[in-house]
Amino acid sequence: MKRSSGIAAVVTVAIVAAGGYFLLEETGRDNARAAAASPAGPIVPITVTVAEKQDVPVIVRGIGTVQAYKTVQVKSRVDGQIVKISFEEGQDVKAGDPLFQIDPRPYKALLEQAQAARQRDEAQLAGAQLDLDRYSKLIGSGFQSRQTYDQQKATVEALKGSIAADQAQIDTAQLNLTYCDIRAPIDGRTGQRFVDLGNLIQASQGTNLVTITQIKPIYVNFTIPQYANHHLRKNQARHPLKVTAYGADDTFKLAEGELTLVDNQIDTTTGTLRLKASFANLDERLWPGEFVNVRLQLSVRKDATTVPQRAVMQGPDGYYGFVVKPDLTVERREVEVVAQQDGLAVVGKGIAPGEKVVLDGQYRLVNGSRVRIDQAPPETASATGKAGSADR
Template structure:
């Protein structure tokens, strides 16, 4: 009885070990058959190792894209840079004579014309000096008139030898002395009038006033001038651009006076501020930075350019005739440089490297890699690979034979 129980237990244990092992061996044999091995395993027939290639996968569906045609057009060539806005003229208005300010005749921020009176210095001391010089001249003129009468009398008497030649010569010298004194008086009178005129402080240029810096009642001196107000000329206005000297040297611009159209733009290049002209290319290059300064003049009629502010500039230096252009959105950037996707006549996409000259108004100037009339992909390029089948949106598809699967001859670049 005990022997039979032991035998039954051994058989049960053996079955529990053999059955899972057999099940695993069966599935392992089934999986290994699906492997394509160039050699036969010991437990599988050699014919199974020499199975033919698997059936080709089904072709991928075409990628929907939008395209645009490359054009040939006249393209302006630009140089771009950032510039500092400077007033054409800025003058600190100061007194040229000593005295008390008795009147302030302007408002802060006011537009003034050249010659407008801005402030008045007490004129009474200067008027008194002028009156004094006028009186002195009147006295000297009377002395001159008397001396001339005596001289004419002496000239008549010398003819009869009634007086000596010495007396006549002395009288002639006295007349010349009085004439010189009168001329000196005239100069003193002109100086006094000038000083009196300086009591009216006038605008030296036309422009816009800033903040008043001196109040009425203050005493000002010419030897230590105090700025009363600053006048800034805003129309026209200047912008100083700093550009790479190498880039400027490749254009038709030359050192000194020149003329080239320029457009002032906001910092994000989205808004046009004004149109002007490059009037000057500086006569030396900054050796530290390799840059050169260009001066532009703008009419600034809308007063959008403010002194001290910054403005981007787009300078037209040339016009390229019949240049190839494409939408800027079609140009992609990869590890090997710029490229576009070309929509070929057989409705497949092709990778094409290009050289971009510049981007302007949403279009790219293509220096190399694209011909007029070729179609470039402008949307849907993220799923493209070299040779991918495409369908062009907005175009009626034509009946074609179903192509075989396209091999991946070019990895996806973008």
């Protein structure tokens, strides 16, 4: 009886052990299948952007100074007292508009004096000419000597010379009288007035009375790196080159113009090329002496692939980015960046138009990471109507 009970106990233990083995094996298989079905690592929240195909301008940056189209320092050409001022400071004037008047009375007196001298000499010439005519008739009959005739002829010629000198004095007096009326030599805007009514000025001192500057149109002088010279010359031969001026913050657009001058040599001390652009400046946003940031558009890249600049990162081996695959995993791509400008990166290789590229959250990603796409913030960077750095 005792032997039968022992055998039963042994059989029971064996059955329990076998069941436990099969249970552990099945649990291990389930865990393995679960591990195979779920990639390793946590789900990373990201925002994405879509690579776009668009036309992007090829830009060269420079720093420039606004220069008036014309600048004239108005000075007096005669001495005298200012008796009239016909403009206000900061006033727009046209060429020929009156500005100052210098007391004309001394110059009127000189003019009248020169005119009187001419009348005197003309009267003397008339008398001398009559005597000469009489001498010429008498010299043949012997009633007049040749010497007297020659002397009278010389007197007539001297009086003619005096009349010519009198006329020159008259012309000078008339010119000085004209200089008493100082008028604007060009269209432009007057600046600060340096003399007041009643002041006595002398032409020899070269006193500046007022400065007039023409600001419509207006110039901008600027420089670009010398490496851009080849591309500049090549594109300038094809079409006029567009120049855009921005404010000191390099974001506020002031005006658009056209390149008008390329200097004939490169500055060897700075390695830059001097250029000049002309702007219509109808709204007067550009002001003489102002420092501006200038962007020279050389050409346009047609159908270029672009992504926001922060979607591309730089590592020890170059630029790279993360592309989101349909299964919500990411692929790390090596990227060729052709240019970066105004928050955009122009991609040559590595990203195709229409692909989703990680915009934020890249620093937690590795190749194959699982991601969750959150709503991306509104993008403000655009290549349309903007300009930026030159090709790398």
